[in-house]
Amino acid sequence: QQQVKQSPQSLIVQKGGISIINCAYENTAFDYFPWYQQFPGKGPALLIAIRPDVSEKKEGRFTISFNKSAKQFSLHIMDSQPGDSATYFCAASGNNFNKFYFGSGTKLNVKP
Amino acid sequence: GAGVSQTPSNKVTEKGKYVELRCDPISGHTALYWYRQSLGQGPEFLIYFQGTGAADDSGLPNDRFFAVRPEGSVSTLKIQRTERGDSAVYLCASSPTAGAHTDTQYFGPGTRLTVL
Structure with a gap:
């Protein structure tokens, strides 16, 4: 069972726009929710x-x-810039867990 | 200070061979994690070290996978009898405090393993 579900899979936004990425989790014992950014x-x-x-x-x-x-x-990126183009991962964890559970990622492309 | 480093950056091997992937964590970081990232997916937990001991190896997919951290710093992920399905990017992460799983995890650049 996937612990963290992320959407959308990919996102195209114009420069200056707002990027919104959503995540949902199952386990109510999670108490820490980071977002990670990954460049190629x-x-x-x-x-x-x-x-x-x-x-x-x-x-x-x-x-x-x-x-x-x-x-x-959810993650909101205001005034999105081309330099924000990357893959974003939500994650969940907590003190009762030995790991982060990551979402499947959102590839953001900010058009100049 | 240097970040987490991983070697090699790329590894191509043939099915059935043995490989070792190395991780050098940030100096002084007690906790060390290995994750596997398949194409288009998020990192998937493999194993967590608290100091020298493996505190949680529940993510290792089978007994072909093994990891060590003998002196509490450098870690090696070992894969025996590699299979094509093992092809992925293997990420290592470290964090300052063992047992505090909400600490920031600092990731290395990963080792891209390709099994032909």
């Missing part, structure tokens, strides 16, 4: 993370929205 040929790098005690976290142009009752969280 590189390993994933932490972008932003949230815990379920808040509904939103913002860092620069990147915002996570979290809906605990719906077991969903």
Whole structure:
């Protein structure tokens, strides 16, 4: 059973637009939800993370929205730039787990 | 300070051969993870080391896969009798604190394994 489901698989956004990527999780014991960014040929790098005690976290142009009752969280990239073109992964974990469970990834292409 | 490094960056082998993939974590990081990433998929957990011991190897797909971390720093993932289905990018990650699984995991660039 896939623990974290991510959509869409791919996304094309114009420069300056808003990119939105969604994730849903199954296990209510998860209490840590990071987003990772991966460029071709590189390993994933932490972008932003949230815990379920808040509904939103913002860092620069990147915002996570979290809906605990719906077991969903999303990444919003404001004023998207061509340099944001990468693959984004949501993940879930917690202190009762020995691993991160990753979503299947969203390939973002920001058109200039 | 250097990040996580992995060698080789690419490995091509023939079906049935044995391979070793190496991970050098960030100095001082206690926790080390191995993941496997197939094309178009997210990283999939293989094994977690807390210091020298494998605290969780539940993600290893079968007994052809084995990993060690004898001195609590460098780790080696070993695959015996490789199969074409083992072809993937193998990622290593480290984090500062063992047992705190919400720490940031710092990933290496991965080793791309191709089994012909």
